[in-house]
Amino acid sequence: MDDSEFHRLRRLPPYVFAEVNAMKARARAASQDVIDLGMGNPDLPTAPHIIAKLAEAAANPRTHGYSQSRGIPGLRKAQAAYYQRRFGVDLDPESEIIVTLGSKEGLANLAQAITGPGDIVLVPNPSYPIHPYGFIIAGGSVRHIPVPGSISIDEFLPALERAVRHTVPKPLALVLNFPSNPTAQVVDLDFYATVVDFCRRQGIWILSDLAYAEIYFDDRPPPSILQVPGAREIAVEFTSMSKTYSMAGWRMGFAAGNKRLIQSLTRIKSYLDYGAFTPIQVAATAALNGPQDCVAEARATYKERRDVLIEGMRGAGWDIPAPAASMFAWAPLPPAFAELGSLAFSKLLLTQANVALSPGIGFGEHGDAHVRIALVENKHRIRQAIRSIRQVLADPERSIDLYLRGVGDNIAPIKARA
Numbered sequence: 001m002d003d004s005e006f007h008r009l010r011r012l013p014p015y016v017f018a019e020v021n022a023m024k025a026r027a028r029a030a031s032q033d034v035i036d037l038g039m040g041n042p043d044l045p046t047a048p049h050i051i052a053k054l055a056e057a058a059a060n061p062r063t064h065g066y067s068q069s070r071g072i073p074g075l076r077k078a079q080a081a082y083y084q085r086r087f088g089v090d091l092d093p094e095s096e097i098i099v100t101l102g103s104k105e106g107l108a109n110l111a112q113a114i115t116g117p118g119d120i121v122l123v124p125n126p127s128y129p130i131h132p133y134g135f136i137i138a139g140g141s142v143r144h145i146p147v148p149g150s151i152s153i154d155e156f157l158p159a160l161e162r163a164v165r166h167t168v169p170k171p172l173a174l175v176l177n178f179p180s181n182p183t184a185q186v187v188d189l190d191f192y193a194t195v196v197d198f199c200r201r202q203g204i205w206i207l208s209d210l211a212y213a214e215i216y217f218d219d220r221p222p223p224s225i226l227q228v229p230g231a232r233e234i235a236v237e238f239t240s241m242s243k244t245y246s247m248a249g250w251r252m253g254f255a256a257g258n259k260r261l262i263q264s265l266t267r268i269k270s271y272l273d274y275g276a277f278t279p280i281q282v283a284a285t286a287a288l289n290g291p292q293d294c295v296a297e298a299r300a301t302y303k304e305r306r307d308v309l310i311e312g313m314r315g316a317g318w319d320i321p322a323p324a325a326s327m328f329a330w331a332p333l334p335p336a337f338a339e340l341g342s343l344a345f346s347k348l349l350l351t352q353a354n355v356a357l358s359p360g361i362g363f364g365e366h367g368d369a370h371v372r373i374a375l376v377e378n379k380h381r382i383r384q385a386i387r388s389i390r391q392v393l394a395d396p397e398r399s400i401d402l403y404l405r406g407v408g409d410n411i412a413p414i415k416a417r418a
Contacts, residue, residue, distance in 0.1 A: 071099025
């Protein structure tokens with residue numbers, strides 16, 4: 001037997017990132033120093049006051065039992081306070097907020113709650129994999145809206161209108177993700193207002209992923225869709241503490257907005273989990289209510305890394321747009337390597353420069369002309385990666401020839417042979 005016999009797994013394509021991950025594991029097993037700019041796994045430490053609150057709460061035996069699936073009241077109140085001070089949005093912590101095990105779990109379980117066989121969801125392409133596959137796993141279908149890079153509302157709205165006009169049955173929901181993973185695109189409130197107006201008239205739910213709300217690099221903090229008047233009639237928004245507070249492994253996120261959608265997510269989660277470990281929720285409450293210096297410091301660190309990456313790659317001959325937000329750069333393939341596609345180019349850099357990136361094809365077919373670069377190594381390591389990549393880019397014909405000759409996993413990095 002193999003897993004292809006199972007209905008839901010038959011609907012999932014091979015995991016593109018698995019190939020690069022396997023090569024990365026083999027390189028490390030061979031004691032090669034791989035600089036991993038692939039997975040968006042924050043390397044910054046969680047702030048000491050958050051860890052201290054976790055330890056304090058965990059020392060109390062009364063916190064060791066089952067928690068609350070929808071989140072402890074204090075944490076929901078803290079998230080409501082965050083929305084009020086950050087976005088000027090007043091939310092009812094009892095009916096408009098639920099705590100999730102990271103934004104990914106929240107979106108996937110909401111998909112399970114609202115999606116039936118034959119339902120169609122509109123999802124930008126490229127996108128973070130859970131955005132389409134959460135609904136595919138739930139039994140629905142996806143219609144992709146091509147968004148290969150930056151797109152204005154004047155381009156997005158006609159694409160959205162075409163998708164709705166040519167979709168039967170009418171789409172159930174639209175997924176949005178700004179700042180975007182993987183493209184790092186940001187949008188303004190006018191963008192959201194136009195989309196909300198359209199979806200309200202069409203009777204389409206909006207699921208907004210705002211996981212990178214606090215990782216921005218200019219004086220324009222990304223807005224929330226819930227700031228748009230009337231948005232809560234059709235929209236729910238997912239946020240996460242993973243990147244904001246460097247708490248990725250803690251698995252702590254939220255859904256906020258439309259009461260019906262929050263109630264649906266609450267109901268299905270009541271069957272599936274008992275919520276996060278209570279001390280983690282207590283510590284998350286302390287993070288939201290406490291000093292925010294750690295958030296500003298993380299933001300500054302990612303900006304410094306972004307600047308080193310963009311400037312260094314430009315000097316190496318690779319022109320990459322500077323992201324305005326998120327912890328990623330969405331890099332078009334260098335012209336001399338464009339015909340390889342993103343997966344082959346990622347493999348080439350891993351084998352010849354010992355640098356791991358994420359192939360854009362892993363985020364959808366419209367991402368294949370790009371790779372995603374995560375800002376998850378310090379400036380010294382980023383400079384080291386740039387030096388190695390520079391040597392690959394300096395002689396494209398030789399680099400591509402080495403790759404196509406099938407030397408693949410067995411070749412030593414160029415920097416070691418030079």
